Amino acid sequence: MPGHTLIAMFIAASCALSTGANAQKVYKCGNVYSQTPCPGGDLIDPADPRTSAQKDQTDLAIGRDARLADAMEKARLAQEKKDLAANTPTKKSLEKPASAKTPKKLSTQQAKVKKKKEKESDYFVAQLPGDKKKKSTLKKSTPEKDVNKI
Structure with missing residues (x-):
């Protein structure tokens, strides 16, 4: 059995060493990056030119910004909840006071508007100009007036 373990460790180690990333050539062709050369393409060095100190400084700034963003999100959520x-009405504020139960007397203009709104249909009905029905309260024309129209 110890031989099988040794063989398994050897295979695992050889796989890990064989997967190392090799530097590849990168070409910039206009706005596109590719591994294959193209006419007029520029060869780009894909290595990170920053020093380890610069990378560490950037990592610290990213961490600081992430913590600040989390704190700002928590503050915003707390403010929204508050x-x-x-602004949410309570159950008591939704109930009508006793004085509000008595109907108010409407002015004649308000009563006409309310009555007109009650008569209107809930559905839209398209009408052509001149299709309006004549009200029965209009006076009928006399024959003398009809002659003048012709």
Whole structure:
């Protein structure tokens, strides 16, 4: 059995060493990057030109910014919750007070508007100009007036 373990470790180690990334050539062809050369393409060095100190500084800045973003998100969510609670009506505020149960007397203009709204249909009906029905309250024309129209 110890031989099988040794063989397995050898195979695992050889696989790990064989997967090392080799530097590849990268070409910039206009706005596209490719591994194959193209006419007029430029050869680009894919290596990171930063020093380890610069990389560490960048990693620290990224971590700091992530923590700041999390704190800002928590503050925003807390403020939204507070605003929602302040603007949500309570059960008592939804109930009508006793004085509001008595109907108010409407002015004649308000009563006409309300009556007109009650008569209107809930559905839209297209009409052509001149298709309006004549009201029965209009006076009928006399024959003398009809002659003048012709």
